[in-house]
Amino acid sequence: MSDNILTSNTIELNAQFSSKEEAIRYVGGLLHDGGYVEEAYIDKMMEREEVTSTFMGNYVAIPHGTEDAKKSVKETGLAVVTVPDGVDFGDGNIVKLLIGIAGKGDEHLQILSQIAIVCSEEENIDTILNAQSKEEIISIFNEVN
Known part of the structure; x- marks a missing residue:
C-alpha cells in the first residue's frame, strides 16, 4: 500500500463513541483533516x-461515501480507528475496528481487496485492536501487497 494512503495522521487508537453516527463522522473527519476528501464526503x-450498513462482521466496519461522493474525493486515503469497547452499528453488530475509505476513481477497489485480505484473518484484527502504536497498524496494512 502506498505510503500516503494510510498515515499516522489518519489513525486513532482507543477511541470511544456513543453512536455509529458519531463514529462514522469521526472517521470521515480524519479523512477530511488528512486532505483526502472535501467536508461534503x-x-x-x-x-x-x-442505504446499507458498512458493518462487515468480525467487529469491522468500512464506512465510505456513496457513488456520487467521488467528486468530493481529492486523493485516495484510509482512516483506521480502534474502538476497544465497541460501538453498536445496529442489530447487535458491535464494531471495534473502523476503516474509512476514500477512493479516487477505481482505486477503492484495490484498497477494498487489501482490506479484505487483512480483515479475513481474525488474528490480524486482534493485532490491530491491540496495537500500541500507529506504526504497528501501518505495518500490518503494508504487509499486504
Whole structure:
C-alpha cells in the first residue's frame, strides 16, 4: 500500500463513541483533516450507511461515501480507528475496528481487496485492536501487497 494512503495522521487508537453516527463522522473527519476528501464526503458516508450498513462482521466496519461522493474525493486515503469497547452499528453488530475509505476513481477497489485480505484473518484484527502504536497498524496494512 502506498505510503500516503494510510498515515499516522489518519489513525486513532482507543477511541470511544456513543453512536455509529458519531463514529462514522469521526472517521470521515480524519479523512477530511488528512486532505483526502472535501467536508461534503462525510455526509455522503452517512448517506451510504442509511442505504446499507458498512458493518462487515468480525467487529469491522468500512464506512465510505456513496457513488456520487467521488467528486468530493481529492486523493485516495484510509482512516483506521480502534474502538476497544465497541460501538453498536445496529442489530447487535458491535464494531471495534473502523476503516474509512476514500477512493479516487477505481482505486477503492484495490484498497477494498487489501482490506479484505487483512480483515479475513481474525488474528490480524486482534493485532490491530491491540496495537500500541500507529506504526504497528501501518505495518500490518503494508504487509499486504
